[in-house]
Amino acid sequence: MCKRLLTAASAVFVILAAACGDANSSSDTTEKTIFAMDTAITFKGGREDSQKAAELISELDELFDRYSEDSEIYAINHRQNMELSEDTKRIIASSAELSEKYGSDVNIFSGDITDCWNISSGNPRVPSDEEIEEALRSCNNSSFSLEAMSFADENGSIDLGSVAKGYALDRVHEELGEDSYYIVSSGSSVLLNGNKPDGERFTVAVRDPETGGTLGTVRTDACFVSTSGGYERYFELDGKRYSHIFDLNTGCPSETDLISVTVICGSGIESDFLSTLIYLGGTARLGEYLYSEEFSVIAVTEDKEIYLSEDVDFELTEDSYEIKELSDE
Amino acid sequence: MNKGYHFVSLKELLIISGVLIVSAAAIVIPELVSGDAEIAVIQCGDSVITADLSQSGEFTLEECGSTVFEISDGKIRIKESVCPDKICERTGFIGSAGQSIICVPERISVTVTSGSDKSDSADAVVG
Structure with missing residues (x-):
């Protein structure tokens, strides 16, 4: 009887489990999280789309991770001969183009600078002036040839940190197309596509750099959104806090008066690149970007002031901040 | 018969x-x-665990190694992690829907979601 009972009981469980599973998948959309590109990436959308996006991003991560010996960027940085994938060639060429167009304060040939601060090891140190100068030279006068896709001498290395997630979102968008509804979120960069099931516009919460809570929300149509800030990832040396975003003019961690910059536009790699560039430029250079017709900006200063592009539909939810207009000083 | x-x-x-x-x-x-209570969705590698944020206390999860979580006052934090960078510990307590803590080295993510399906919660959080 015991055996029969067990069988009956397991049947009950199976039925319940199946019912339960059905309840959870009542719609076609699913949520899925993977760990790649040094962060957690969440997909919302159709099951098949989410699976495709997850695979694509994992593949790109394997190509772009300069600390992984099997990656193509590692091969380039260590002067190994390797047949490069289209994606590696494209991200390098697009990044170089963006540096040319908007300014080389964000530059993928800056790997030697982060390396000489020893950040990735978890044991950061302040490098000597000579080390910084050498790293700066390899970055600002890089011997990298876009035709050969290689460095001509032994100085310099590539770090795709400022563009990899944005590029990955562009590729997901290419792969999944314009029509279906999906959201890919990597923490600092988000891709929103299609029409929401409830027909509303998308709402993106911008994180409060001080508390980690919500600073305010942006309403948008399908687009790419990226945020840069020095607040979450930093390292401490002798009691001083250093940003993980580097100033390529000084070779030191940036000391901008902005604490968070969000860029909204039609390209993932551009929003990723521009949020870092504008963040580095500080309020002094904000006027060059705030009025652009190609992208929209939300910039937050250390004095808790917020500057917005005119076309941003932003609602402030955190009272301790204040929305300001840029003065013509 | x-x-x-x-x-x-x-x-x-x-x-x-x-x-x-x-x-x-x-x-x-x-x-x-x-009901209206917030819950935390904790993902460790491929395992997904939910935690009720109205239940204060400290706990570890078998799936998440020796990471120590703490729930207090409707908020959750990673109290101790063996990861090298401690970004997750520095994130501190989170308690509003959409907020998250990420520990990349240990492959842990903690996301607060609203128990009730609030239509005003954001589609994504950036920053």
Whole structure:
């Protein structure tokens, strides 16, 4: 009887489990999280789309991770001969183009600078002036040839940190197309596509750099959104806090008066690149970007002031901040 | 054979009904209880665990190695992690829907979601 009972009981469980599973998948959309590109990436959308996006991003991560010996960027940085994938060639060429167009304060040939601060090891140190100068030279006068896709001498290395997630979102968008509804979120960069099931516009919460809570929300149509800030990832040396975003003019961690910059536009790699560039430029250079017709900006200063592009539909939810207009000083 | 039509004895029937009721309760009650309360979805590698943020206390999860979580005052944090960079510990307490803590080295993500399906919660959080 015991055996029969067990069988009956397991049947009950199976039925319940199946019912339960059905309840959870009542719609076609699913949520899925993977760990790649040094962060957690969440997909919302159709099951098949989410699976495709997850695979694509994992593949790109394997190509772009300069600390992984099997990656193509590692091969380039260590002067190994390797047949490069289209994606590696494209991200390098697009990044170089963006540096040319908007300014080389964000530059993928800056790997030697982060390396000489020893950040990735978890044991950061302040490098000597000579080390910084050498790293700066390899970055600002890089011997990298876009035709050969290689460095001509032994100085310099590539770090795709400022563009990899944005590029990955562009590729997901290419792969999944314009029509279906999906959201890919990597923490600092988000891709929103299609029409929401409830027909509303998308709402993106911008994180409060001080508390980690919500600073305010942006309403948008399908687009790419990226945020840069020095607040979450930093390292401490002798009691001083250093940003993980580097100033390529000084070779030191940036000391901008902005604490968070969000860029909204039609390209993932551009929003990723521009949020870092504008963040580095500080309020002094904000006027060059705030009025652009190609992208929209939300910039937050250390004095808790917020500057917005005119076309941003932003609602402030955190009272301790204040929305300001840029003065013509 | 005269008792052949008793596929299930009374005793068995009672036990099975018991199992049914308990299982159904296990599915329905959390939904009722959670109401407006926030829950945290903790993902460790491929395992997904949910935690009720109204239950204060410290805990570790088998799936998440020796990471220590703490729930207090409706908020959750990673109190101790063996990861090298401690970004997750520095994130501190989170308690509003959409907020998250990420520990990349240990492959852990903690996301607060609203128990009730609030339509005003954001589609994504950036920053």
